[in-house]
Amino acid sequence: MKDAAPQPVYLSDYTPPAYLVDEVHLTFRLAPEATRVLSKIRFRPNPDAQSREFFLHGEALRLIRATIDGAEISPDITPEGLRAQVPDAPFTFEAEVEINPAANTALEGLYMSNGMYCTQCEAEGFRKITYYPDRPDVMSVFSVRIEGDAPVLLSNGDAVAQGDGFAEWHDPWPKPAYLFALVAGDLVNHPDRFTTRSGRDVELNIWVRPGDEGKCAFGMEALKKSMKWDEEVYGREYDLDIFNIVAVDDFNMGAMENKGLNIFNSSCVLSTPKTSTDANFERIEAIIAHEYFHNWTGNRITCRDWFQLCLKEGLTVYRDSEFTSDMRSAPVKRISDVIDLRARQFREDNGPLAHPVRPASFVEINNFYTATVYEKGAELIGMLKRLVGDEAYKKALNLYFERHDGQACTIEDWLAVFEEVTGRDLVQFKLWYEEAGTPRLKVRDEFKDGTYTLHFEQQTPATPGQDTKHPRVIPIALGLLGVNGDEVQETRLLEMTQAAQSFSFNGLASRPIPSILRDFSAPVILERDTSNAERAFLLAHDTDPFNKWEAGRALARDGIIAMIREGAAPDPAYLDAVQTMARDETLDPAFRALALGLPSEDDLAQTLFDMGSTPDPQAIWEALEQLRNARAKHIEAVARELNKAHQVTAPYRPDAEQSGARALSNAALAMISRLDGGALAARQFESADNMTQQLAAWSCLLQAGAGETATQAFYDQWQEDRLVVDKWFSLQIVHASPEETAEAASRLANHADFNIRNPNRFRATFGAMVMSPAGFHHASGKGYRLLADWLIRLDPLNPQTTARMCSAFETWRRYDDARQTLIKAELDRILATPGLSRDTTEMVTRIRG
Ligand code: 0A1
Ligand code: ZN
Numbered sequence: 001m002k003d004a005a006p007q008p009v010y011l012s013d014y015t016p017p018a019y020l021v022d023e024v025h026l027t028f029r030l031a032p033e034a035t036r037v038l039s040k041i042r043f044r045p046n047p048d049a050q051s052r053e054f055f056l057h058g059e060a061l062r063l064i065r066a067t068i069d070g071a072e073i074s075p076d077i078t079p080e081g082l083r084a085q086v087p088d089a090p091f092t093f094e095a096e097v098e099i100n101p102a103a104n105t106a107l108e109g110l111y112m113s114n115g116m117y118c119t120q121c122e123a124e125g126f127r128k129i130t131y132y133p134d135r136p137d138v139m140s141v142f143s144v145r146i147e148g149d150a151p152v153l154l155s156n157g158d159a160v161a162q163g164d165g166f167a168e169w170h171d172p173w174p175k176p177a178y179l180f181a182l183v184a185g186d187l188v189n190h191p192d193r194f195t196t197r198s199g200r201d202v203e204l205n206i207w208v209r210p211g212d213e214g215k216c217a218f219g220m221e222a223l224k225k226s227m228k229w230d231e232e233v234y235g236r237e238y239d240l241d242i243f244n245i246v247a248v249d250d251f252n253m254g255a256m257e258n259k260g261l262n263i264f265n266s267s268c269v270l271s272t273p274k275t276s277t278d279a280n281f282e283r284i285e286a287i288i289a290h291e292y293f294h295n296w297t298g299n300r301i302t303c304r305d306w307f308q309l310c311l312k313e314g315l316t317v318y319r320d321s322e323f324t325s326d327m328r329s330a331p332v333k334r335i336s337d338v339i340d341l342r343a344r345q346f347r348e349d350n351g352p353l354a355h356p357v358r359p360a361s362f363v364e365i366n367n368f369y370t371a372t373v374y375e376k377g378a379e380l381i382g383m384l385k386r387l388v389g390d391e392a393y394k395k396a397l398n399l400y401f402e403r404h405d406g407q408a409c410t411i412e413d414w415l416a417v418f419e420e421v422t423g424r425d426l427v428q429f430k431l432w433y434e435e436a437g438t439p440r441l442k443v444r445d446e447f448k449d450g451t452y453t454l455h456f457e458q459q460t461p462a463t464p465g466q467d468t469k470h471p472r473v474i475p476i477a478l479g480l481l482g483v484n485g486d487e488v489q490e491t492r493l494l495e496m497t498q499a500a501q502s503f504s505f506n507g508l509a510s511r512p513i514p515s516i517l518r519d520f521s522a523p524v525i526l527e528r529d530t531s532n533a534e535r536a537f538l539l540a541h542d543t544d545p546f547n548k549w550e551a552g553r554a555l556a557r558d559g560i561i562a563m564i565r566e567g568a569a570p571d572p573a574y575l576d577a578v579q580t581m582a583r584d585e586t587l588d589p590a591f592r593a594l595a596l597g598l599p600s601e602d603d604l605a606q607t608l609f610d611m612g613s614t615p616d617p618q619a620i621w622e623a624l625e626q627l628r629n630a631r632a633k634h635i636e637a638v639a640r641e642l643n644k645a646h647q648v649t650a651p652y653r654p655d656a657e658q659s660g661a662r663a664l665s666n667a668a669l670a671m672i673s674r675l676d677g678g679a680l681a682a683r684q685f686e687s688a689d690n691m692t693q694q695l696a697a698w699s700c701l702l703q704a705g706a707g708e709t710a711t712q713a714f715y716d717q718w719q720e721d722r723l724v725v726d727k728w729f730s731l732q733i734v735h736a737s738p739e740e741t742a743e744a745a746s747r748l749a750n751h752a753d754f755n756i757r758n759p760n761r762f763r764a765t766f767g768a769m770v771m772s773p774a775g776f777h778h779a780s781g782k783g784y785r786l787l788a789d790w791l792i793r794l795d796p797l798n799p800q801t802t803a804r805m806c807s808a809f810e811t812w813r814r815y816d817d818a819r820q821t822l823i824k825a826e827l828d829r830i831l832a833t834p835g836l837s838r839d840t841t842e843m844v845t846r847i848r849g
Pocket of ligand 2: 296
């Protein structure tokens, strides 16, 4: 809680730990309100240390007793931890503390969820369990004994003993405290096995609440695929005899990679065709892979300090995106990732919360699990791979695993293996880690005497605390097309390193059409004056799926911008081009579904702001509605054709092929529903045998204003399934008219099924409100007020989720004075709340600027 202004920590202040830990023994005597934790820790002075101060982190612990080498001590206790005099030689520290898991609503440390004990220790949650050097560069071997009456008692590593009311676990791999985990409760398992390529027989389990055992099969298949993929692609094998996954309903994030005992938000692991959408299945597969891949990139090689978070997260996100590309469609994955990157990371990078992929300071590390660290961090790996090539990437990774196994590393260590393998100097590349902000890449082109020249200029706007930016290395994948649509220059990589740089191509018969930044080869904003004709040409002919999609998106975006700014009619060039694209049966249905998507309201608001206009959320919403209606009319016949032709009749499978077909037929259904008042959607709602079809139909009905019966029917059918009820909450709010968004959120927050302590339900309600910009930014300010009211209520219970949700306000400076005044008043009101958490204080302070 906030007493004095919270103090930042700086990367430049890093010093090695004073003491290292050789082994840790923990005994847990579980009781909901008074769990006893007994620790026995073998310390030794660190020869590399700069001080001999013995400090152990510890928060909200009741110390019962502490000893050093068996002799009782009276340590100096502060709200942050414990200090004591210790021998100048190896010694054993023992402590007994009491904690209260039942009162832990922050879901950090040891807490309870539906009667089950569960932990979350990343980043700094272990200090709420016992006194310990809770920093990732202190790695140790853990043995754990759990005493309690729950039928299932789990911790990291391998089970070494089990009996009535107790279990003992030993993890032979040294790890930092943030990877510790404990779970105890009435759980049932979905078991399986996997044999690693060197012949280790691994027991696999997904542990769930009784009744959920039928929802694990898909997650288990995803786990086995991930294990195999990591062996085949990265040569990484699993290293214990058991791998456990536990599903928990109350969880702040998606999932956590604790060694040998991954803990998942139930929404990221449980699935059945009837209760989960295609998108849910894909996400579950990706998150299972992500957590599993952390076993090497994160656990075997971890981070020296939390500033290096992108070392494990950027790399692991990159690895899970490669996995999804291999399992499904690479172009569709790339396009979806870029949509997400622009929506979340570019937004962050262009506002008051902008920070480098490796931040240089923070107040609360939990506020830095961001799109920048994760998604931009992954983009940096992708650029590095493009620059050095596949072979060198593989060699560098092998060297990284070989050299740093068992260590806590830095970005410098990471870049060094690439420098060594390739002989390249990566000093300039490192700027991508150190400087925040999205580079703008301006392009002009010229054609003379058979030579085509592209002139590039790069510039990165200032970000908070970083006024000056330096030119970055930008890998620009480029192709050139001839007027007949043939490729006259296949994709090649241009390496831009200067502020301004030109590249020429000789011997061309006529002026080519450039396809720049293929596959989105760098996370930059490309600015180029181009014609709609050229975009339509690229949409029709580009061989690079990303740029093909991008051309359609730009065409749509500029058309909508003209509608908003000039009151123009929907652009006929866009309507015709999209019609041709949609009915092109040579294109993957999933690609076509993506290409039928329109830029988001938030994306358009930022575009308008960048053009010097003040975005009006209501006008943006109206223009999008007008375009959607016009498009539905214009391509009605095609929509009807597509909806029929891409119905899936085979038994449900959540694979890329069937999901793509459903995505396209449902995109068509959305258009048809704008014309038939929801008649076709009503039939689909009635007959749907899977959640993808049911939800799509209900959503069309809500959109058409004909959803009342379906809304009730959906609730009656699914009220016992908490993950489906989350969908029931969200969708009603997302589809409310802008006039009624806040009312819908408020009504649902007062529904009997609302539970402020469950982050999934809170996000389903208020996250949905924020995802409807015209409603959230309603001119009356009621959206802002409602969100602030609920954030103030949530903060004392769960600071982490509160702080994350504050980012709804991060774009406030885009808007008109009246809205800015309203938002600022809410930010001030939040900040003035007595006892506001450090997490929320930091976020609101940064947003306010
Ligand atoms: N390391 C996990 C995400 C995670 C991060 C923080 C948490 O609590 C503050 C929980 C989970 C991952 O990348 O999956
Ligand atoms: Zn991760």
